[in-house]
Amino acid sequence: MVSFFSPYRHDFVRVAACVPQIDVANPDFNGERTLALLRQGDRERIALMVFPELGLSAYSIDDLLHQDALLEAVEQSIARLVAESADLFPAFVVGAPLRWENRLYNAGVVIHAGRILGVIPKAYLPNYREFYERRWFAPGATIRGQEIHVAGHATPFGTDLLFRSTGSCGFTFHVEVCEDMWVPQPPSTAAALAGAEILLNLSASNITIGKAEDRRLLCGSQSMRCIAAYAYSAAGPGESTTDLAWDGHGGIFEDGLRLAETERFPSASTMAVADVDLGRLRAERMRRVTFGDCGRVLDVVSTDFRTISLVLDAPEEALPLRRPVERFPYVPSDPAKLAENCYEAYNIQVQGLAKRLQSTGTEKVVIGVSGGLDSTQALLVCCRAMDKLALPRTNILAYTLPGFATSEGTKGNAWALMRALGVSAAEIDIRPAARQMLKDMGHPFAEGQPVYDVTFENVQAGLRTDYLFRLANHNRGIVVGTGDLSELGLGWCTYGVGDQMSHYNVNASVSKTLIQHLIRFVAASGDVDKATADILHAILATEISPELVPQDAAGQLQSTEAMIGPYALQDFNLYYLTRFGYRPSKIAYLSWHAWRDAEAGTWPPNLPAGAHRTYDLGEIKRWLRVFLSRFFTSQFKRTAMPNGPKISSGGSLSPRGDWRAPSDAAPQVWLAELESNVPDDEPAPP
Template identity: 70%
Template sequence: MAGVTGSIPVAPTIAHHNPLSEFFSLYSHDFVRVACCVPRTRVADTGYNLAETLRLAAEGDKARTAVMVFPELGLSSYAIEDLLLQDALLDEVEASIAKVVAASNKLFPVLIVGAPLRLAGRLYNTAIVIHRGAILGVVPKTYLPNYREFYEKRHFVSGANIIENTIRIAGHEAPFGTDMLFRSTGSVPLTFHVEICEDIWVPVPPSSHAALAGAELLVNLSASNITIGKAEARRLLCGSQSARAIAAYAYSASGPGESTTDLAWDGHAAIYELGDQLAETSRFEKDSTIVTADVDIGRIRQERLRNNGFADCAMIEGDRVKRFRKVDFVLEAPRGKVALERPIERFPYVPSDPAKLRDNCYEAYNIQIQGLAQRLMSSRTEKAIIGVSGGLDSTQALIVTCRAMDQLKLPRKNIYAYTLPGFGTSDKTHKNAWRLMEALGVTAAEIDIKPAAQQMLADIGHPFAQGKKVYDVTFENVQAGLRTDYLFRLANQQGGMVVGTGDLSELGLGWCTYGVGDHMSHYNPNGSVSKTLIQHLIRFVAASGDVGKDTAEILHDILDTEISPELIPAGAGGAIQSTEQSVGPYALQDFNLFYLTRLGFRPSKIAFMAWNAWHDIDKGAWPANLPAGTRRAYELGEIRHWLKLFLRRFFTNQFKRSALPNGPKISSGGSLSPRGDWRAPSDGSPDIWLAEVETVPEKVK
C-alpha cells in the first residue's frame, strides 16, 4: 500500500542485490522498463477505452514493464468538449477507474491513466497512478491551455487551485495534488513525477522542481493534437527537459479514435534519457501502439552526483523543492531473467551512426590541431620533434602536427620526425614510418637505437648482452627509454618541443612506461583519444582530402597493422609481440574504461552491459569501417576475465596518470588528466571492485 511521507526530500533506499541467478535481469543493474501507450479509443466510449487500456496493460505485464503511461483523458477521450460536464460520462469514468484498480492487483506495472475527475464541486483533468490494487495518487493538470484550438478552462480547474489534498474514487482514498513524488521502496528503487500535456510547454514545467526534489523519471500524459512541425517541437521539449533535469522523460499522446471534428491526432509517444531519444512510436497508426525503453536510472543518478549545479539549483529553489510529498509504494522486481532490450553501443567512444561519427572525428581532429598549435604559439616554439613508429598513435600525432604547422603558416620541415628502430621493429612498420614521413614532407631521419641499447644492457649486466634471449621488462624499457632520451635531447638541440603519441586507452591500462615516450612529452594531442577512436580519426583524415591519394594508401596500410609495442623480436614463424594478447582487446577495455571512469558503474553492471553489447555479433549495427579483428563476439567468461585484468591494471597504474603532460580533452567520454576529468589516489586499492566482479557468473547457464 502507498504511504505519504513528510516534505523533506529523501533519496530512495537503493537495494543492490545481485545474486548470480538474477545477473541476467535488467532490474539487477539499475535499469527500469518504461512503456508509453497509445490505445485506440472511441469518442466518449468509456467501456471500449477501458478494455483497450486493460489489454495494453496486460501486454506490458507480460513484457515485465515497470511503468506504463497512457494518454491524457484516455478513459473518456480528450476532444469531447461539453460532454466532459455530463454526469453520466463522469460516473462511468469513475467506474472504469475502479476496474483498472481491480485488474492491477495481478499486474506488475505501475499504471498511469488519464481521466476527468470531480472534487469539491470542481472538475479536474487528472492522471491516476495505480499499482497492485491501490490508487497511489491523483495528479491534476496545472497549466490549462486556452488559446487557439484549446478551451480547457471552459471545463477544468487548474491543479494550482485545489481545495482538498485527498480524493475518494470508487471506494479508494488517495492523495490529490501537483506536489507528489511517487517513490518505490522495493527492489526496483525508482522515484517518478507526473505532469500533463501543457505542463511541459510552459517556461518552468512542474517536472523541473520535481526533478530537483528527487524525481528520476518524469511522466507526461498528453492529448496533443498534430499540426505541421509540432512533432519536432515535442521532441525538442521532451529531449531538452530530460537533459536539463538530468532525468528520463516519458511522453504519451492521444492517437487513433479521437474526435476529428476540428483536429487530427498522430499518436506520438517517446521516451528520452538525458537528452537522448531511446524510443518513439510510429505516428499515424490505425491501431493501438506501445513503445518501450529500458531506462538507465543508474546513469541518471551518477550524472546528478557529478553535477554540482543540479544540487545548487535544488538549494536555491528550496521552498518549491521541499513542498513535495513522497508517496511510498513497493515495486518488486520480477524473479528470474528479464533480458535487456536497450541497444548498447559496442564502442562508447565511437558512435555507430556514420553521420555522428563523421562529426565527432571532425571535432576531435580539430581539437587536437588547435591544442597543439596554441601550445607551439604560446611557447614561442616553431619546431616539433616526434618519434614515428609506423603504428596508429604516432601516425595520428604526426598528422596533427603537420596540420598545426600549416595553421601557424610554418613549414612542415620544422617537424623533425625520427624513426628509432629497435630489436622488435618489423619491416612493415619501419617502411611505413619512412613512407609516411616522406609523404607528409617533414624533416625525416633515423636513429638506430640497438647499439645504445646493447651498451646499456651490457652496462647493467643484463643477460641479453651475454647472448641470452631474455626479453623481460628491463629489455623492453631500455629501448623505450632510449627513444625518449633521444627525442628530448633532439628537442634541446633543435630548440623545439617533443610531441607525445600515447593514447587514452594505454593510459587507462597503464600500458606505458613511466617517464618515456608513450607517457611523457612536452605536449600530447592524443592523451584523451581512445584506441578505438584513433583508428577512425586516421580513416577520417584519409578520406577528408587533407592528404593525397598516396598518403591515404599509406594510412590504410598502417590501419591494417596489428597493434604491437614491437619491443621483442618476432618469434617462431614471424609471430610478433601482440598488445591485445597482453592487456586484452581494446574494444572491451575501452568499454570498461568508459563506464568505470565516465559513469562510475559497478563492475557487474559493466559486465552485464558488455555482454549485452558483445555476445551476439548479429545484434545491432556496427560502425562503418571497423578495424580488422574487432568484428567478433565476446562471451561472458572473456568479458569477466578482461574486466578483472583491467581493474588491476587501472588501479595499480594511477601514479602514471598523476604525472601526465598537458593535452586537450577531446570527448565527453572524458580524459584521465589529473587536472581534468579524473583525480584519484595513486595508492587506491582495487579490492572492492574485484570482489564485486565475483558476482558476475563465468558463463551463461
C-alpha cells in the same frame, strides 16, 4: 535473488510510454484497450507505464466533456482498471476528466495493485490557437494538499505528489500533463529537485509538420536538465480528426538520450519500452553538485511534496535488456554523429597544439613516427596545426627510430607517411646505443642470449624518448606525445618515456577505438591525396604491437591485445568505470549484453577487419579482471601525465581534470565485487 541476467539486478527499471487505440467518447472501449496494454506490460515485466492525456474519454471531444453520462462512464472505467490491476505488476497512470468541488480537471490517475495512489491535475491549460481547454477545465497549478473521491476511492489530489516504490525495485516518479512541459518552469523541475527520478507526461498533442522534433527537443532537454528519465505519451489512433490529426508519439528519454520511441501514426495500440538506468541518474546527480545546489537556491525540499508509497519488487527471472548499448562508447554507431565527433575531436587536438606552440613561442615540433595508429594521428595533427599557423610542414621534425623488433612493414609505412605529408623526415637506429646500454648494465642480451625481459623492452622505449627530447633541445622545438587514453587507462606505457611523457600530448584523451576513426576521417576529408589516404589505410590494417620483442620461432608478432586484452572490451570497461563509476558486475552485464552475439548492441561504421567478433561472459570477466588490476596499479603514471586537451565527454584521465586518485589505491574491492557477483557460466538459451 534477482538473476544476474536481469536488468532489475543492475539498477534498471522498465518503463513504457503507451499509446492505446481509442474510440471517441467511449470509456468502456478505451478502458479495454488500456487494460490490454497493461496485461502486455505485466507479461513483459514493465514496472511503470504512462498513457495519454484524457485517454479514457478521448481528448478531442470538446463540449462532450461536460456531459454527466460521459464523466460517470469514465469513473466506471477507472474502477475496472483498479480492480483488474490487483494482480498485475506495473504501476500506471491514465488520463481522465474528473470533477472536484464543482469544477472539472484534466487529470492523471496513478494506479497500482488495486489502489488509486493519487490524482494529479494539469497545472497549465493551453487556450491559444487550436486549444480551448479553459472552456472546459480548471487549472490545477495551485492545488496542493487536497483529497478527491474517484470511483469510490478517496485519494490524494494535487500537483504536490511524488510516488515512491519502497520494494526491491525502488524508484521515485512524478506526473505532469502535456502543456506542463511546454511552460518555462515545468512542475517536473521542482519534483526532480525533490527526488523524482522518472518524470511522466500524459499528453494529447495533435501533430503538425515539425512538431514531433519539438517534442523530442523538450523531452530530451527536460530529462537532461533534471538528470532524470522522461516518459512521454501522446494521443494516437482513434482521436477525432474533425479539425486535427494525431500521430501517437511516445518516447522515453534519459539524461538527454532518447532510449525508445513508438512508431508514429500507428493503426493499432503500441508502446515504447526501455530500461531506465537509475544507477546512472543517481551517480550523475551525486557528481553534478550544482543539481543539489539549485534545489537549495530555489528552496525546493522533499517536504514540499506528499510522498505516496507503493511496493514494487523486482522480478527474479532473467530478462532481456531493453535499451541500446553502444559496443564502442567512445565511437557512436550513428554515421552522422560519428562524423561530427571526429571533426570536433580532430580540431580540438589541432587547436590544442597550435595554442601551445603560440604560447611558448615555438615554431618546431619533434615527433617519433612508428607506423602505428597513435603516432600517425599525432603526426596528422601536427601537420594541420602547422597549416593553421601558416608555418611550413618542414618545421615538423619526424623521426623513425627502429629497434630490435621493428618490422619492415611498419618502418616502411612510417617513411611513406612522412614523405607523403612533406615533413622533415629522418631515421635514427637506436640499436647500437641500446646494445651499449644493455652491455653497461650487464644484461644477458649483450652477451648474445635471447633474454627479452622488461629491461630489454624499456631500454629501447627509453632511448627513443631520450633522442626525441634532446632533438627538441637541439632544434628549439617541443616533443609531441603520441600515447592514447586506452594505454593510460591500462598502464600500457613506460613511465617517463614517449607513450607517457612529452611536452604536449595531443592524444592524451583519445581512446584507441576512436583514433582509428580519426585517421579514417582525415583520409576521407580531402585534406590528403589518394596516395596518402592509401598509406593511412595500410596503417589501419596493421596489427597493434609495441614491436619491442622479436618475432618468435613460429613468426608470431608481439601482440598488444593478446597481453592486455582487446581494446574494444577494455575501452568499454574504461568508459563505464571512470565516466559513471559503475560496479564491475554492472560493467560486465552491459558488456555481455553488447558483445554476446552479432545481433546485440550497436556497431559504428567502417570497423577494421576482425572487429565484428563476439565475446562470451567468461572472456568478458577475464579481461575485466585484467583491466581492474592494471588500472589501479598504474595510477602513478597518470598522476604525472603531461598536458593535453580533453576530447570526449567520456572523460580524460588527467589529474588536473576528470580523474584524480591516489597512486597507492588497491583494486581488491572491485575485484572482489566482480568475483562475487558475476557468474562464470551463461544461461541456457530459452
